[in-house]
Amino acid sequence: MTLKDIALRNIRRRKAKAGFVLAGLLIAVSTAVALLGLIEAMNRDIQQKLEEYGANILILPRTENLSLTYGGLSLGPVSFEMQEIRQADLVRVRAIKNAANVAAMGPTVLGAIEVEDRKVLLAGVDFQATKILKPWWKIGGKVPSDFDVLLGSEAARILALETGAHFKVNGSELQVSGILAPTGSQDDQLVFARLDTAQSLLHKEGRISMVEVAALCNACPIEDMVRQISGALPDTKVMAIQQVVQSRMETLDYFRKFSYGVTAVLLLVGSLVVLVTMMGSVRERTSEIGIFRAMGFRRSHVIRIVLLEAGIISAMAGILGYLIGFGSTKLALPFFTGSTGMGVIFDPVLAAGAFAAAVIMGLASSVYPALLAARIDPSDALRAL
């Protein structure tokens, strides 16, 4: 027979009260776990979707030539006759420490061509990589192969060319395989061809003008990726497109702050439920506490009984709360992300945090009722019997 046995017996005897404390903590902890788990899963989902927003790192030649604006982004010192990057060097990017975080790498060669007496910019691209780098592209027609080209909507209008039309560039016959739907960017004014085709037409075999990279690194800042790529390609200038990164981080931060706020409110409400219930429980047990005190229990013994009860119930709420929250996240995730693909993974830190939060919350909320119990005057308590 120990203080713990008394606490356990009392929990068993006052099942409704214990159940109420458990429910208060359980709702707070499970909702907090579900919310944090959901936010974490949503964050992962958003990060995955953000990758589809396109390139966030540019690799440019190190040059002092005039700048050119492309797609609303400053491309820095890019010019038609500038120093260029050797295509063979790009394999080094695949060897950097965070190479696995490179979702797509799109080398681009740029050069001016003349079509129907009009100067136009030809961009040689890797159409496979472009699918990831520019997922918003809608092609009316086919993706170019060999000596086919894809026209930006403005280019097609100004050059008066339609899908299937033919034209000559530097003596080579090219066919329009498709026209790009308006993008609102400078892409509308370009002519796109396969990288090797463009390199051949521009006489720039093995050379490229710039590289667009879609990279995401959860565990490291984007600046780390930039540093690693710079190290791999020392003769280039590597730039992070800060706007994309910043907005991505702000979005994640917004969700995180929201979840923390809601969690804090829930934990506060749970604590109040515990406080009120434990106060009621102590008041109901005035006579019993009087008996214990008459039998030689010190105030500290009474405090320990109350806190043991709270601790036992809180520990149960911590374990059950995590399990219920985990299950709720799994059930709710499809409604929030629209996909079931994002798996909810067991997070030991969240599990330990839920357990610790439940126990700390239960104990902290029971300190005042425990002190109240310890202050009960045994003579008053026994007289009341």
Next chain:
Amino acid sequence: MSYIQVENLIKQYGTGNAAVMAVGGMSFRIQMGEFVAVMGESGSGKSTLLSMMGGLNTPTSGHYSVDGLKVYQLGQDKRADFRREFLGFIFQSFHLVPYLTILENVMVPLVTVKTNGRTKRSMAEDALSRVGLDGKAHRLPSQVSGGEQERVAIARAIVNEPPILLADEPSGNLDSKTTREVMDLLRSLNQDGTTIDMLTHSPECAGYARRLLRISDGLLVEDVPLNGNPENSCNIAMQHL
């Protein structure tokens, strides 16, 4: 020096015009091994006196010492230790913890004692055996009769073998047969050396004691020796009511 010394003990509740004098200056001494009955009408201050003797109710003034220990000069924790080491309480309404078994109820005073569980269990079984309840250790208080509950309360009071038993109307809720059994048990404990201070309304019960203190309006009005023979003493007690 007497074992228990009560010197001009006063307990006043409230202040000013609303002040009520529950115990108005009581002095007496009890020797080790005495069996003292305290009698008085309702509201005479008996229960207040007992709670002060139990270290539960700080007097407004006066001195109370047990075995030379000035009880109300002790801090809260030390006073709790005093209760555990010196006193066994027997309450009128038994005051058993309803969700603990009979054995566990008897073990309550041992919870805070630093002894291993097996020893505590053995002490509780011995106490139950002394009051004749060995076969009902695992029942809940609600599953035994009133007389048996009183025996459990006595077993709980004696389990750590305290030198003093404070009993508040131990037969108050019992029939005459069970009352006799309980009083025989108390007398037996007294014969084994336990000092007993018992509050009672009943001259029959007081007849088991060797000394009768009669109080009225918070004052000690008579201190009468009894011979411990229930029948003779009962008559004496009745004469003093």
